[in-house]
Amino acid sequence: MRFFSCLCCGKRSDGKKKVKKTEPSWREFTPKELQAATNSFNYDNKLGEGRFGSVYWGQLPDGSQIAVKRLKAQSSCREEINFAVEVNLLGGIRHKNLLSARGYCAEGQERLIVYEYMPNLSLVSHLHSSESLLDWTRRMNIAVTSAQAIAYLHHHATPRVVHGDVRASNVLLDSEFEARITDFGYGKLMPEEDGATKTKNIGYLSPECVESGRESSSGDVYSFGVLLLELVTGKRPVERLNQTMKRGITEWVLPLVYEKKYGEIVDQRLNGKYVDKELKRVVLIGLMCAQSEPEKRPTMSEVVEMLMNESKEKMAYLEGIPLFNKKNGSEILS
Numbered sequence: 566m567r568f569f570s571c572l573c574c575g576k577r578s579d580g581k582k583k584v585k586k587t588e589p590s591w592r593e594f595t596p597k598e599l600q601a602a603t604n605s606f607n608y609d610n611k612l613g614e615g616r617f618g619s620v621y622w623g624q625l626p627d628g629s630q631i632a633v634k635r636l637k638a639q640s641s642c643r644e645e646i647n648f649a650v651e652v653n654l655l656g657g658i659r660h661k662n663l664l665s666a667r668g669y670c671a672e673g674q675e676r677l678i679v680y681e682y683m684p685n686l687s688l689v690s691h692l693h694s695s696e697s698l699l700d701w702t703r704r705m706n707i708a709v710t711s712a713q714a715i716a717y718l719h720h721h722a723t724p725r726v727v728h729g730d731v732r733a734s735n736v737l738l739d740s741e742f743e744a745r746i747t748d749f750g751y752g753k754l755m756p757e758e759d760g761a762t763k764t765k766n767i768g769y770l771s772p773e774c775v776e777s778g779r780e781s782s783s784g785d786v787y788s789f790g791v792l793l794l795e796l797v798t799g800k801r802p803v804e805r806l807n808q809t810m811k812r813g814i815t816e817w818v819l820p821l822v823y824e825k826k827y828g829e830i831v832d833q834r835l836n837g838k839y840v841d842k843e844l845k846r847v848v849l850i851g852l853m854c855a856q857s858e859p860e861k862r863p864t865m866s867e868v869v870e871m872l873m874n875e876s877k878e879k880m881a882y883l884e885g886i887p888l889f890n891k892k893n894g895s896e897i898l899s
């Protein structure tokens with residue numbers, strides 16, 4: 566049986582409170598164990614489907630809940646060896662706001678990655694759903710904790726990791742609604758994607774990544790900037806204006822910043838319940854990250870510092886950036 570958590574309070578549907586446990590150790594799972602945990606990958610256990618495969622809810626004999634990602638089949642032995650090596654490597658990268666794998670299973674054609682189950686699912690299911698509303702405090706907490714996780718990947722993890730796919734569906738939320746970033750380093754695990762599946766992260770991809778197809782830490786910063794704007798506006802990264810025209814979130818936000826119309830930028834569903842100076846700070850940082858020239862973007866550790874720095878001096882510094890000067894701003898962004 567599967568227990569879903571209430572989107573607003575995080576309580577399990579069976580009424581039991583979730584008890585915080587110490588992090589389980591990394592290990593290899595057998596196919597039998599994962600079959601038993603997921604009721605043979607039953608359709609009822611399916612949490613969703615991504616570009617790399619399907620994800621199933623499961624429960625281990627010790628009662629812990631897991632999410633098992635069943636990757637699409639690959640072919641050669643070499644890929645199988647790489648898979649084990651890379652999953653081991655990624656499993657060793659630990660940070661409280663990263664959703665690291667608990668383990669894996671590789672047998673025959675099967676490649677499975679086992680994660681801790683996140684009861685509040687992904688950020689995307691809260692930002693663009695009428696059933697759930699994230700309050701301002703939670704949004705700010707998600708902004709900081711997800712920035713810290715990506716900064717850890719870029720600056721402290723061994724080896725350093727480019728996430729390569731920063732976006733709202735890869736920000737999972739734990740029982741306290743803190744961010745747990747997932748799907749990092751997948752570029753290494755999976756073969757090149759086809760065009761049809763790649764379109765899923767359109768709007769988050771930096772111009773240089775669209776052009777070259779290459780991932781980079783400054784590309785992650787760009788995607789994170791778009792994510793920040795999505796978080797405070799509740800709008801999708803790309804909006805369809807009519808049959809032929811689309812508009813990126815930065816193109817919509819920047820003119821409103823020139824006119825200092827922050828009240829129009831913020832998610833209207835918040836009904837005015839937000840903190841002015843925090844909104845301003847996040848919007849400016851988001852735009853700064855999503856500049857088209859990679860060398861003008863901050864690093865992720867600078868982003869963390871700016872998000873947490875409440876001083877007037879920092880705000881004055883942000884407002885003085887050429888991007889926010891109407892004369893040249895839109896050129897820098899496009």
Ligand SMILES: Nc1ncnc2c1ncn2[C@@H]1O[C@H](COP(=O)(O)OP(=O)(O)OP(=O)(O)O)[C@@H](O)[C@H]1O
Nearest residue numbers: 612613614615616617620632680681682683687734
């Ligand atoms: N650890 C987890 N706990 C709870 N739900 C999860 C977990 N991992 C994934 N999911 C859910 O499973 C679904 C599929 O996730 P998956 O990561 O495969 O795809 P995605 O992130 O939506 O897209 P993509 O693979 O293109 O990045 C999503 O709805 C996600 O919220």
